[in-house]
Each structure stands twice: as C-alpha cells, then as structure tokens.
Amino acid sequence: MSVRVYVPCDMSAISVGADDVARAVTAEVAARNADVKIVRNGTRGMLWLEPMVEVETPEGRVAYGPVTTADVKSLFDADFLKGGKHKLSLGLTEAIPYFAKQERLTFARVGVIDPVSIDEYRAHGGYEGLKKALAMDGAAIVAAVTESGLRGRGGAAFPAGIKWKTVHGAPGHTKYIVCNADEGDSGTFSDRMIMEGDPFTLIEGMTIAGIAVGATSGYIYVRSEYPHAERALLRAIDFARAAGYLGESIIGSGKKFELHVRRAAGAYICGEETAMLESLEGKRGIVRFKPPLPALQGLFGKPTVVNNVITLASVPVIMAKGAQFYKDFGMGRSRGTLPFQLTGNIKHGGLVEKAFGLTLRELLYDFGGGSATGRPIRAVQIGGPLGAYVPESQFDMPVDYEAFAAKGAMVGHGGMVVFDDTVDMAKMARYAMEFCAIESCGKCTPCRIGSTRGVEVMDKIIAGEARDANVTLLRDLSETMLAGSLCALGGMTPFPVMSALDHFPEDFGLTPKNISNAA
Amino acid sequence: MATAIDIQKALHAALSSMPDEQASLLPILHAIQDSLGYVPKDIVPDIAEHLHLSRAEVHGVITFYHHFRQTPPAKHVLRVCRAEACQSMGGNELADHATRSLKTEFHGDTADGAITLEPVYCLGNCACAPSVMVGDTVHGRVSPERFDDIVASLRGAA
Numbered sequence: 199m200s201v202r203v204y205v206p207c208d209m210s211a212i213s214v215g216a217d218d219v220a221r222a223v224t225a226e227v228a229a230r231n232a233d234v235k236i237v238r239n240g241t242r243g244m245l246w247l248e249p250m251v252e253v254e255t256p257e258g259r260v261a262y263g264p265v266t267t268a269d270v271k272s273l274f275d276a277d278f279l280k281g282g283k284h285k286l287s288l289g290l291t292e293a294i295p296y297f298a299k300q301e302r303l304t305f306a307r308v309g310v311i312d313p314v315s316i317d318e319y320r321a322h323g324g325y326e327g328l329k330k331a332l333a334m335d336g337a338a339i340v341a342a343v344t345e346s347g348l349r350g351r352g353g354a355a356f357p358a359g360i361k362w363k364t365v366h367g368a369p370g371h372t373k374y375i376v377c378n379a380d381e382g383d384s385g386t387f388s389d390r391m392i393m394e395g396d397p398f399t400l401i402e403g404m405t406i407a408g409i410a411v412g413a414t415s416g417y418i419y420v421r422s423e424y425p426h427a428e429r430a431l432l433r434a435i436d437f438a439r440a441a442g443y444l445g446e447s448i449i450g451s452g453k454k455f456e457l458h459v460r461r462a463a464g465a466y467i468c469g470e471e472t473a474m475l476e477s478l479e480g481k482r483g484i485v486r487f488k489p490p491l492p493a494l495q496g497l498f499g500k501p502t503v504v505n506n507v508i509t510l511a512s513v514p515v516i517m518a519k520g521a522q523f524y525k526d527f528g529m530g531r532s533r534g535t536l537p538f539q540l541t542g543n544i545k546h547g548g549l550v551e552k553a554f555g556l557t558l559r560e561l562l563y564d565f566g567g568g569s570a571t572g573r574p575i576r577a578v579q580i581g582g583p584l585g586a587y588v589p590e591s592q593f594d595m596p597v598d599y600e601a602f603a604a605k606g607a608m609v610g611h612g613g614m615v616v617f618d619d620t621v622d623m624a625k626m627a628r629y630a631m632e633f634c635a636i637e638s639c640g641k642c643t644p645c646r647i648g649s650t651r652g653v654e655v656m657d658k659i660i661a662g663e664a665r666d667a668n669v670t671l672l673r674d675l676s677e678t679m680l681a682g683s684l685c686a687l688g689g690m691t692p693f694p695v696m697s698a699l700d701h702f703p704e705d706f707g708l709t710p711k712n713i714s715n716a717a
Numbered sequence: 718m719a720t721a722i723d724i725q726k727a728l729h730a731a732l733s734s735m736p737d738e739q740a741s742l743l744p745i746l747h748a749i750q751d752s753l754g755y756v757p758k759d760i761v762p763d764i765a766e767h768l769h770l771s772r773a774e775v776h777g778v779i780t781f782y783h784h785f786r787q788t789p790p791a792k793h794v795l796r797v798c799r800a801e802a803c804q805s806m807g808g809n810e811l812a813d814h815a816t817r818s819l820k821t822e823f824h825g826d827t828a829d830g831a832i833t834l835e836p837v838y839c840l841g842n843c844a845c846a847p848s849v850m851v852g853d854t855v856h857g858r859v860s861p862e863r864f865d866d867i868v869a870s871l872r873g874a875a
Contacts, residue, residue, distance in 0.1 A: 210842050213857030245844035384800030387841040422747075422784045423840050425853040461747050463782035466838060480742035480768070482781035498740075540844065542805035547844025570806065579801055615802045615843065626801070633800075633838065 200233040201279045204252040204259070206309070207238035208394050209426040210387065215266060216249040222270040223251070230274060240395020242309035243549030244296055252291055255281040261288040296546060296565055301527060303535050304512045305388075305551045308395035314433045316441050319398040325443065327517030331406045332451045339410035340366050343513060345521035347533025352378055352469075352506030353581060353610040353686075355532075355599045358513075361503060364493035365411040368501035375407045375416035376478065376497055376504045380462050380469040382421065383582025385613030388537040389507035391549055393420065393427035396511075397434035401457060403510035405448060406517055407503055408455040415456045417497070419474050422461050431459050466583075466637040470685045471504045473639060484639045485685045506611070508537060529555035532598045532609075540566045542615040543575075559593040562616065573618040577702065579626075581610025583633050584690035586697035587623065606697065608690075623702035628656035630694040634687060645688025648679045652695065665707055669699070718789055719753045727752040728760050732767045739768055742778055746785055754794075755786045790833040791826040793871045796850040799836045802843035807860075811847045812836070814861040819868070831872050 205220040206212075220236060227234045241248060242261075250263030251273070260281040262273060269286060276284040288294055302308075311318040319325070331339050344359025365373055377400065381389040392400055404416045420428050435457050438444045446454050465483045467473045472486035475497050496502025512534065516524045524534045532554035538561055540547050545567035552561075562568070562575060569575050577587045586607040595601050602609050617626075631652030638645045652675055658668045676692035683689040699706055719727070731748035735741035745764060749756050756779055765775045779785045797815050798808060812823075815834060819827050823836045842848040845857030849867065856867055 209855055210845050210857060213842050213848060213855040214845055248845070381841060382839055384839045385802045385843045386839075387843055390841040421841075423837060423850070460743065462784075463743060463747070464784035464837075465782050477743065478740065480739035480778070481774075482777050542802040542843060542846060544844070549844075583801060613843070615805055617805045621805065626804075629801070629804070637838070 200235045202235050202237055202254040203279070204237045204239045204254075206241045206249065207313070207426075208241035208248075208309075208391065209424075210245050211241050211248040211250070212426070214248050214264070218267050219249045219251065219265050219270065222267040226270050226274050232274075232279065234279065237312050239311065240308045240313050241391065241549075242291060242297060243305070243391065244294065244546070245548040246546050247288065250288070251278075253278055253281060257281065257290065259291045261291040261294065262286040263288060296548070296550070299565070300551050301535050301553050302551045303515045303524065303527070304399070304508060305392070305396070305537055305549065306515065307399065308391055311396070313395050313397055313430055314437060316398060316434075316437045316443075319396070323518060324398055324514070325402055327514035328402050328406055328443070328448070330517050331409050332448070332453065336366055336410045336412055339406065339517070342521045343410070343516060346516045346524040347521075347528070347531070348509065348512055348516060348524065349532070349599070350506060351508035351512070351536065351611065353383075353608070355609070358505060358509055361493055361505070362407065362411055364491065365413070365501045365503045368494050370501055371412075372498075372500045373411055373413035374497045374500055374502040375404050375411070375413045375510075376471075376475065376502055377404055377416065377418040377510055378469065378471060378474055378504060378506045379418050379420040379424075379427070380474060381424075381507070381611070382466040382469045383584075383611055383613055385541045385579065385615035386539050386582060386611045387541075388539055388549060388612060390424055390427050391537075392507055392511045393424070394430045397430045398438065399511045399514055400431075400507055401434060401438050401444070403513035404457060405443065405455045406513050407505070407510060409448075409453055411501075411503055413503065414454045415458065417478055418457065418459045419462055419468070419478060420459060422464050428459060428461060435459065465639075466633075467639045467685075467687055470687065473685075475502070475504070482639070484641050485687075487684070508611075527553035529553075529596065530598050530600055532600070536597070536609065536612045538597070539613045540616070541613060543569045543571055543618050544614075544616040545570050545572075554598050555596050557594050557596055558588065558614075561597070561614065562593065566616070569616060569618045571618050571620075573620065575616055576619040576621055577617045577623065577626075577698075579615040579617070579694060580613070581608040582613055583630060584608075584686055584693055585610050585613075586693045587626065587701060588697070589701040591701075606693065608693070623698040623705040624656065624660050624707075627695045627698040627706075628653060628660065630691055630698075631656055634691040638687060642682070642684040642688060644679045644682040645684070645691075648675055648683075648688060649691060651675060652679075652691070656695075659706055662707055669706065669708065672699070719757070724753065724757055724760060728763055732764070737767055737769065739770060742768060742770070742775065743782075746779060750785060753789070755789050758787050791830050793831060793851055794833045794835055795868075795871070796835045796837035796840075797823075798838070798840050798842075798846070798848045798850075800839040800843075802839070803847035806846040808847040811849075811859060811861060811864060814864060815849075818861075818865065829872070832868065
C-alpha cells in the first residue's frame, strides 16, 4: 500500500511555500519511484511550522517542519517515509504539545482530512449531525442548539438558538440561511481555515440550520480576499450535491436545501449583518436600521438566520454528540470552545481551539511562546480592529465573554494581535480612526465624520499641539461615536482608541497624572 | 489593454450567466473584472438596463466597493496588507519599502506598467505576517528582500 504524505493546501501554508514543497516531493517521488500518495490537507494550525509535511506511519502521523524545497531530498534520504529521524522531525503530530493541549471540536477534522473528500469527511464523523437532525422536528433542533449554549462566534456573541427560534417561529414559506464569511478583522483566519480545511462542516451546519428553521436555500458571503476558500467551498458544494447531501431531497428525506456562494468585494462594513444583506441583494453595503431584525425581515425581506462561519460549523458536532457534550466545555455563560487565533508578533502563531476560561497569559506564553522578536509583549489587540488593546496587567483574566466585557474588552472572533514593546500606541489609535474613516458606509454622522475628525485630532496629539485640550476632545468624540453610531464600526472604534489612551498614556505624550485630569 | 470586442464579450458572458435581477449585480461585476481586470465605465448603462436599474445605482455599487476598479490596472496587481497584525511585524516598513522601491504611491502604477500597488486590509494570513497578495497568490513573512524577489519575478514574467 502506498505511503500517505500530507502537504497542506491551506493558503497560509502556501504563502510560505507549501505548493513548492508539494511539487518537490512529487518530483522526488517520481525520481525514486517511491509508492507514495500525496494528500493536500488543510493546516493543523501550527503556522510557525508551515509548510509542515506529515507522513502516515503505523504509530500515527509523523510531522516535519518547517520544510523548504531544499530539505526535500534529505527527508527522503533520512527515510522519512517510514518516519525516519531528520533535523526537521517534530515527532507524532498529535503529540506536539501545542496540538495535544487543544480541545478540537469544531476543528476536529481540519488538517486531518483531504478537505474536499466527502468519503474522508464521513469516515471522520461527518454528516452524523445531519442524520440525527433529519430524524428530529425543527423545534427540537432549535432546542438542542439553544441548550448547547452556542453563541454567535462572529463577535456579537448572541445566543444562536434564540435567533434560530425567532426565524423558526416567523411566518412565511420562504426563509434563508446566510453565512457571514466576510472575515475582515485583522488577526483572524479561523473562518478561512474551516472553509479551506473542512468545508463540508460548514455545508452540513447550514443544512441543519435550514432544516431547523424551514429554510430551503442558503448563501455564503465570502471575502474576495479569500479565493482559496471560495474554490474549496464551490468544489465541496458540488460534491455534496452529487452525493445527495444538497438538493431537492437531502439523502432521500424529502427535505430540500440548496447553497449558493457569493463573493464580497472588499468592503469591511459588509461583515456587519445588515450591510451584508444589502450587498447580497446587489446594493451598496449600507447598514440598515434595526428593527426590523434580520430574523424577521432579512434577505429579500424574508426571515433569515445570519450566522458566522464558526457558529454554523459548530452545529454538526453539537447535533452529533449532543448539546450536553458541547455545553460541558467552557465557563459561565460562555459555553463550548472558541478557536483562538494567535497572530502578529508571536513566536508560535496559529490556531488554538480551547474551551472558554483559560487565561490570556496561557494563550500568549504557554501556547504562543511569547513574542516573535523575543522582546516583551506590550499590548494585545483582541477581537479585530474594533477590539480593545489589552495591557500586560490584564493578561491573567480568563477568556470569557462576560469577563472581557467587564474590562471594556471583547472576545469577538477570537483573534489576538500581539505587539512587542516597540509599538507606538498613539499611532495605533490613529490607525483605528483612519480605518474607520476608510471603511465607514457613510450612513450615520458619528462614524462618517467622527472618524475623519478623530484622525485629525490624533495628528494634533501626536504633533504635541494643545495636547490636554485635544485629549479631552478625543474622549468627547469617542463618547459621541460610541453612543451615536448606527452599528459597531463607528460604535466600537473608540474601544481601541480609548484603551490605547488609558493604558499607554505615555505614548500620547501624557503622564499618568495628565490622564487622570483628562478623565 | 482590453479591446472593444473583449469588453463586449466579457459583458455579454457576464450578463448571460446570471438572472436579470438586482441581486446579480455583484456576481456580474466580478465576472467582468475577473475577465478584463476592471469594469469599464462605458458599459455601466448596459448593465443597468439588463438588471432594470438606474445607471446611478450601478455606478454607486462599483464605486462603493474597494475591490472594483474603473480603469485598467497594470499587468499585475500587488496588494500590501496594511492591517494591525502585519503592522506588528513590520508591515508599515514594508509598505514604505514598496512605495519607495516601486516609485509609486498606493493606488498607482509603476512607470513600466508592470505593477499596480494597492493596499489591502487583512488577507487572513495574520500568523505569517507581513503579507502581500499578487493575483490570487498570497506571500507570507515578506521581508523587504523577499518583496524585491517577488517584484523581480513579476517583472520577469511581464
């Protein structure tokens, strides 16, 4: 039997040379006439080790990395096809502490299987959740999702089951499932990793959602910056349809569900659910007023479930293993697991799926290994461009939606961008305002005008012009944006700005005394 | 540079691939830009008529989204990520290096017509920062030296 060699096809792995390594392995296999099957898997999420090549051995999969094309010959010479020792040996993949310490529920198959092989998906527990769902009525599925405690993983953390219940109870025959795959936050890539590494999980989750609420079609709104993910989704949808998992009668159940992929066009605001719905309808991505809630009047005015990729991709495991199984992970009102993304200036960047409740310090040091530059970590931005900058003094707080909110921070989509002590926090505050100005949809004044004024005020503060007065103005402006904006873009841009100012006043040319006066 | 015939072909292929309703607008614009590299201004009325929209509505959509452009790009579009994770790993220095070495500002083209330089806000490659994207290909851990290699290979291919 041929030896299986895994070379990831994940975009991150490719960005550091995985395609070149795959070609070099293929050439070497041909030159040596070896009996090898090369599988392009997703990534295991240990991105500092990419390209990470794995070989299947009787003991389990053995990893080598980071592999360059120059290493390929010597790997064969070291008999890596039998798990031989090499300077890049990492041992058994699943014994690498970074991986072994994780709780992979949503990401159980990512990096393990060929992403577009429906047979491998089924062999690893795929479509078990759908089978159970097909034997239940919609209300029972909604109840199970509610019972699991699953909350929206896109950032707002709204209980998924409650949203589903609203759509389930809404009158009308036409309803939609919309997956928000417009993962625009810097420091996040978990949606992309699922779509590229295990797209069937998302397809299965959306299908279950459709059955639960009585929707027969769904849309996935995927970023234009994610061409690999779009291709993987389109291929997987074709395979799912061919195998009878999508279409007029899902595996003979008589229940219909069809999926469409729509490409976004580079507007950050379309990650906001109502702007995304506008975009899907062929309009500019302008935020809608709420109410009406999308659950009652969403896409094309019909009742619509709008969930993020990870939320929907977590549904299959909940259905397969039961609400209680999922609920047993986590703390407080934050149940289940979250895929954390350790990014930026971090030694061991990657994806860590863990139950809620571990501390930031565990993530940054036990998993992350500290900064990539070896300098002290000064600040971590959590939850994307609208998330607060968290200083070292708060690294011991547990990751939990409520604990974060109590400190004026947010877990958001679980992305953590690490900065070392060379960062200038005044510049980061200015950037937050600049980003808001670039991406504002323009509908409401606090966001549209406030962000531009914010950049100007920050420029004056950085230049040392009437500093105390301008800091007071900045706080006032932030209050206005926070209270008066229509959506989270204008409403949360003050979080990074104010957290930078409060925790790092020295970067704004202030002493802690000035800051207490200003506040 | 697209000829008038190329433009008409791309337009008709895009219009005929989708139903004539407003929700088809983004897929149609993508199909045209995938084919031509941009959405020519003079076909806006055709798109509008096909979808029963006003020209203003179509123009509004094209200009709202950062991805769509109304003028032809250079041979290659090189996007440099300007978002926070890349900034934490030297992204600003890389952006400065890009504008200096290519002798163009962002949204501009190099004098030889080989490269259009664009900013992008996150490529989802944040653990391998800083990143750039050329066409559909993302490059991670891009040092200024690696940037120069990428540019040289693009110019070689041009």
